[in-house]
Amino acid sequence: PEAADLRALSRHLYEAYLKNFPLTKAKARAILSGKTGDKAPFVIHDMKSLMEGEQIINCRQIPCQEHQQPQQPPAAFAAVGHADCNMSGELELRFFNSCQSRSVEAVREVTEFAKSIPGFVNLDLNDQVTLLKYGVIEIMIIMMAPLMNKDGTLISYGQIFMTREFLKSLRKPFGEMMEPKFEFSVKFNTLELDDNDMALFLAVIILSGDRPGLLNVKPIECLQETVLHSLELQLKISHPDSLQLFAKLLQKMTDLRQIVTNHVHSIQLLKKREVDMFLHPLLQEIMKDLY
């Protein structure tokens, strides 16, 4: 009966994952390997293709002027001296804003997923906030892995493939921001998790009882323990020949924290460097006093 309960939990979290995350790993890998019947993604590999691809980039969340009128320079950056703000500089900032817009939407998706974890909404509300504040960027990075291969990443719900070399070529600090995620993802992808494994792993990350400032750790650890058992069983079933996969996966949680710390520092640096950079209030909330 205990194993049956753990399997039921696994199914429940997998269903919640499918409901809340629009681009699954199965779909992303199919796109990357050209196995969907659909049109191949639009490839962005230089400034020209970025400009063309801007029309496709899905910016449905941030209510910025430039998203409705992609040809116009964004109002938020109009105060930047024109001599300093060349065409590709504006493009880079607009692209950065699109990434923000997708991140805000991702926070909403992760929040809804967290709410579907049995027992999560019964935790102290302040602890729910803390778990999300510390968990969402880690989750976003994990969710990027299925979209990436060594050469680039899918963006805009799989409609666009952006090359790693192009991302690397962006001016500082943009150009440095994605490389650690590629390095992590290429290694993470060798574990060959499926979407069901991913769902459980995400729940384990959210239910981390060691986040700073938690008021009531015990119930969080209890919930996490159950999900961990479910994950362990799930991995034994889905990867019977992969020895120590459970342990290898848990080790990834340490790498993730370092990536998030560096990511937040890069954003803070960017905020200082780009005079009029607009950082969405929700992302500000999450990153303020994070690490």
Add this chain to the structure above:
Amino acid sequence: KEKHKILHQLLQNNTSPVDL
């Protein structure tokens, strides 16, 4: 609570961040 107003709101209802 004030520091994480939007996260609180997202947790308590389905408000889209764009409306906040």
